[in-house]
Amino acid sequence: MQPILTIDNLRAGIEGREILKGVSLTVRPGEVHAIMGPNGSGKSTLASVLAGREDYEVLGGSVTFMQKDLLEMAPEERAGEGLFLAFQYPVEIPGVSTANFLKTSVNAVRKYRGQEPLEAAAFLALMREKMKLVEMDQSFLSRSLNEGFSGGEKKRNEVFQMAMLEPTLSVLDETDSGLDIDALRIVASGVNALRSPSNATVVITHYQRLLDYIVPDVVHVLVNGRIAMSGGKELALELEAKGYDWVKNTVPVEA
Amino acid sequence: MSIERFNDNIRNAFGSLEQRINGAAGGALHALRRSALEAFTTQGVPTIRHEEWKYTNVLPLLASDLQQSPDSDLAAHDLAALGHMPDVDAWRLVVVNGMVRTDVSTLPEGDAAVTVQMITDDLLASHPRVAAAFGHITPASAHPFVAVNAALTQQGILVHVHGRLARPLHILCVGDARASDILHTPRVLILADTHAEATIIESHHTVGTFQALDVTVVEVLAEAGSHVRYFKLLHDANNASHIGSTAAVVARDARAVCATVVTGGRFVRNDLHVRLVEPGASGYLYGVSVLDGTSFADNHTVVDHVAPHCHSEELYKGVYDDKSVGVFNGKIFVREDAQKTTAYQSNHALLLSESAQINAKPQLEIWADDVKCSHGATTGQLNEDALFYLRARGLPEGDARKLLTHAFAAEVMDHLDDDAIRTHMVALIDEALA
Structure with a gap:
């Protein structure tokens, strides 16, 4: 089976500072990968580069997504091709209702894929169905996007959008940060419900806690812009027990 | 010089008006005009050396030979096409070159809640509240163009609301500039009785391609417990300039909600004064400007907290493209007696081009010590x-920009409780952004 995502020796940075110093990673259909690492290791940079944030500069390497060169694509093309980034800090957009935003988003992606826009009734039915996944209340739909949402509500809204867009690859950037255990459980069960043999998930997190609920097939530890260690789900537990210093000390760090 | 010619034109127009009204030149109304002409002569045309006109240069407007032209023969069907609001079922009061056109106005008949009539010497004599308000809520000393309006207005209009107005009243101020450059001076007094409720819409339209300057004065007296919604729509042609002054005096527990949308015209200057004169009064001021080309819009607002326990909220936003220029000047006065005042103001500008400009000046003067401002x-x-968030959700960059710009401007209208008018105003904003 062809991989969904192949990252090969990716180097990237911001404002002349190199943050990713050669990351390689292959994600196949049906897999869940966790990327763990201490603060400043490059986790969020990796998420931003994958989604196409323009302030990051790619310095070398390649990223292949569904046999296409991901780095050549604009952010909206990446979304159209089936890549989804759940933001660490979802943006508040006053004046745009959540429902209106979702409709615009879903139909933009459908247009990219050469599909007809969804009719109002079909769209409404789809929203109702997907909201249940993250136990979101109907009242969210008429509120301005993320405005005044609590931390947990924002993250649930991200997973709700993910459910609406049915991506091939979801990248969850610190989706667990700032969540209490109940919100974490809701978010995780939403993500799990969306797993299928044909899609894949990359979970970026600082803490092992989330991985109790979203169980990864592979765990990578990112240190100083490189994947220092990869292993099964038990690696996350070992990291939790021994701390990131254990990895830093195990792996030789370039001067 | 253009100022001298303008001054001459004003004096000549005053002379012609005096001849037209003939026998009534000795009445109280004309005495008001005469003192207004003096007030204009004393003040003179403002230049950018005046603090209140620092960013607002009227001299280019006066380059045209602006003349009053009260005898317009604009056809009824041309007038019927103006200011159409598909979502709003309103009565229409049409004023062409300052004169009321009853033939094309659709005024409430037999509705006890409102009377619309001309302000005459008899009315001033028999109606002390009108006499106390007309020319006093906004005196000719307020600024030179208010004086021009007061000196040259032949027909002042009284809108007297006694109860709850069933439909909005739409006042269309039309300039007929088909034959020459024109100056016209619509004038309205809105009197809302105790517990009355009214929605008034003011819009401005220019027909023809000569230059048109309308100098409009609207005075509002909102008596105790009344609720006045006042919407001003300026989406006029590129040969149209507007200098408007609206002042509302708001009494005990009364509420004035004012919203101004500017989406076109060559030059716009709006003065909006809200005076909260008795406890429990509240004022809400909303504004959206969407400008492009070389359009200019200046919103000068004053919220004057005279009495204690009053509340005001103000939100103005502007979207400026091309070489358009915006001005926002927002004063809040909290007088010494106005304890327990709550007054909030914000203004936000979005500049879509490098050559667009906004000059914003908030000004709070607070003499009371127990207030929240x-x-x-x-x-x-x-x-x-x-922008990135929307693109990451699949929206092409152009669509994402449009959505955010729309949201920025239209959000102001979320504060209005009238669905039909909000829909209309958002449609105007969208049309301007398209």
Whole structure:
């Protein structure tokens, strides 16, 4: 089976500072990968580069997504091709209702894929169905996007959008940060419900806690812009027990 | 010089008006006009050396030979096409070159809640509240163009609301500039009785391609417990200039909600004064300007907290493209007696081009010590994080920019409780952004 995502020796940075110093990673259909690492290791940079944030500069390497060169694509093309980034800090957009935003988003992606826009009734039915996944209340739909949402509500809204867009690859950037255990459980069960043999998930997190609920097939530890260690789900537990210093000390760090 | 010619034109127009009204030149109304002409002569045309006109240069407007032209023969069907509001079922009061056109106005008949009539010497004599309000809520000393209006208005209009107005009243101020450059001076007094409720819409339209300057004065007296919604729509042609002054005096527990939408015209200057004169009064001021080309819009607002326990909220936003220029000047006065005041003001500008400009000046003067006041002002471009967020959700960059710009401007209208008028105003904003 062809991989969904192949990252090969990716180097990237911001404002002349190199943050990713050669990351390689292959994600196949049906897999869940966790990327763990201490603060400043490059986790969020990796998420931003994958989604196409323009302030990051790619310095070398390649990223292949569904046999296409991901780095050549604009952010909206990446979304159209089936890549989804759940933001660490979802943006508040006053004046745009959540429902209106979702409709615009879903139909933009459908247009990219050469599909007809969804009719109002079909769209409404789809929203109702997907909201249940993250136990979101109907009242969210008429509120301005993320405005005044609590931390947990924002993250649930991200997973709700993910459910609406049915991506091939979801990248969850610190989706667990700032969540209490109940919100974490809701978010995780939403993500799990969306797993299928044909899609894949990359979970970026600082803490092992989330991985109790979203169980990864592979765990990578990112240190100083490189994947220092990869292993099964038990690696996350070992990291939790021994701390990131254990990895830093195990792996030789370039001067 | 253009100022001298303008001054001459004003004096000549006053002379012609005096001849037209003939026998009534000795009455109280004409005495008001005469003192207004003096007030204009004393003040003179403002230049950018005047603090209140620092960014607002009227001299280019006076380059045209602006003349009053009260005898317009604009056809009824041309007038019927103006200011159409598909979502709003309103009565229409049509004023062409300052004169009421009853033939094309659709005024409430037999509705006890409102009377619309001309302000005459008899009315001033028999109606002390009208006499106390007309020319006193906004005196000719307020600024030179208010004086021009007061000196040259032949027909002042009284809108007297006694009860709850069933439909909005739409006042269309039309300039007929088909034959020459024109000056016209619509004038309205809105009197809302105790517990009355009214929605008034004011819009401005220019027909023809000569230059048109309308100098409009609207005075509002909102008596105790009344609720006045006042919407001003300026989406006029490129040969149209507008200098408007609206002042509302708001009594005990009364509420004035004012919203101004500017989406076109060559030059716009709006003065909006809200005076909260008795406890429990509240004022809400909303404004949206969407400008492009070389359009200019200046919103000068004053919220005057005279009495204690009053509340005001003000939100103005502007979207400026091309070489358009905006001005926002927002004063809040909290007088010594106005304890327990709550007054909030914010204004935000979005500059879509490098040559667009906004000059914003919030000004709070607070003499009372137990008050809550705040103001905030921002100027900038679209939020890059929001733009990326939308693109990451599949929206092409152009669509994402449009959505954010729309949201920025239209959000102001979320504060209005009238669905039909909000829909209409958002449609105007969208049309201007398209």
